[in-house]
Amino acid sequence: GDSVTQMEGPVTLSEEAFLTINCTYTATGYPSLFWYVQYPGEGLQLLLKATKADDKGSNKGFEATYRKETTSFHLEKGSVQVSDSAVYFCALSDGQGAQKLVFGQGTRLTINP
Amino acid sequence: DTGVSQDPRHKITKRGQNVTFRCDPISEHNRLYWYRQTLGQGPEFLTYFQNEAQLEKSRLLSDRFSAERPKGSFSTLEIQRTEQGDSAMYLCASSSGTEGKKMFFGSGTQLSVL
Numbered sequence: 001g002d003s004v005t006q007m008e009g010p011v012t013l014s015e016e017a018f019l020t021i022n023c024t025y026t027a028t029g030y031p032s033l034f035w036y037v038q039y040p041g042e043g044l045q046l047l048l049k050a051t052k053a054d055d056k057g058s059n060k061g062f063e064a065t066y067r068k069e070t071t072s073f074h075l076e077k078g079s080v081q082v083s084d085s086a087v088y089f090c091a092l093s094d095g096q097g098a099q100k101l102v103f104g105q106g107t108r109l110t111i112n113p
Numbered sequence: 114d115t116g117v118s119q120d121p122r123h124k125i126t127k128r129g130q131n132v133t134f135r136c137d138p139i140s141e142h143n144r145l146y147w148y149r150q151t152l153g154q155g156p157e158f159l160t161y162f163q164n165e166a167q168l169e170k171s172r173l174l175s176d177r178f179s180a181e182r183p184k185g186s187f188s189t190l191e192i193q194r195t196e197q198g199d200s201a202m203y204l205c206a207s208s209s210g211t212e213g214k215k216m217f218f219g220s221g222t223q224l225s226v227l
Binding site: 004036041042043044045046089091099100101102103104105106 | 116117144146148153154155156157158161169204206208214215216217218219220221
């Protein structure tokens with residue numbers, strides 16, 4: 001079945017550092033890809049998405065590009081802030097209409113001032 | 114838009130007891146999803162509804178689990194004869210149903226089975 005693999009955490013960076021969180025997927029067909037973020041005590045929120053190959057999703061300074069050839073959707077940010085500290089989940093939906101999501105295991109990010 | 118709300122936020126129960134959780138989706142959303150999240154893992158799909166019809170159930174949803182959405186609005190998830198392995202965060206999400214439309218998650222119900 002479909003699956004998502006994320007780089008293991010936790011990840012700790014200093015403020016203004018460059019961030020990459022790796023995500024690769026296995027899927028049949030043409031999935032849509034997502035990054036969700038979970039701040040402490042809050043529900044999952046959609047951060048960005050891409051629905052077809054070579055699409056770039058972006059939001060709040062974060063970016064990720066749908067790479068079909070490498071089956072990847074790595075999350076990047078050029079300069080992180082303390083407020084970016086959260087758990088980040090990569091996910092896919094199979095594009096078959098049900099819109100159900102398959103998640104990676106999550107990566108906990110801590111940004112130190 | 115008041116968001117997706119779940120009740121209760123926390124539930125502690127003894128093994129063997131039955132528990133029921135409630136989810137109130139965003140009012141105009143016709144799709145409602147239940148996920149389960151264990152510590153250190155991503156959410157796993159359990160089931161989803163389109164209006165009042167339950168369209169798909171994961172194999173994770175054993176016979177002890179039942180979900181309903183009787184009028185196509187709120188939903189309940191019941192676990193009978195709880196086991197310690199049922200301890201997890203149960204998440205509800207809703208969307209307007211079209212592929213690619215944004216899915217909104219509630220804050221979840223944390224279940225602890227003692």
